[in-house]
Amino acid sequence: xxxxxxxxxxxAQPGGSLRLSCAASGFTFASYAMNWVRQAPGKGLxxxxxxxxxxxxxxxxxxxxxxxxxxxxxxxxxVYLQMNRLKPEDTALYYCAKxxxxxxxxxxxxxxxxxxxxxxx
Numbered sequence: 001x002x003x004x005x006x007x008x009x010x011x012a013q014p015g016g017s018l019r020l021s022c023a024a025s026g027f028t029f030a031s032y033a034m035n036w037v038r039q040a041p042g043k044g045l046x047x048x049x050x051x052x053x054x055x056x057x058x059x060x061x062x063x064x065x066x067x068x069x070x071x072x073x074x075x076x077x078x079v080y081l082q083m084n085r086l087k088p089e090d091t092a093l094y095y096c097a098k099x100x101x102x103x104x105x106x107x108x109x110x111x112x113x114x115x116x117x118x119x120x121x
Contacts, residue, residue: 095112097110
């Protein structure tokens, strides 16, 4: 069965950095786009970033563009989110989510349990 396990969250100061990881299993990882989405307290799900199955192209929400970088290692079945210059408004539960095809279309059929990111001084 599909499993997505996120890690790397925690407490960071404004301006700081965190690197999230998502270990995938139960499907052919290299055949599917992957996404990161987040949910802030009291708010709905927000798409953050997506990456093609082969890593050839990436997409970002305007709110994180220039600060976050998505990447993947298909040999390790892992997708990453490097988050720099963190802001308090980045505080959220972050999920990795499996795309429906090789293209990241902001649609997903599986996601993990999430990892909490809190940005506060």
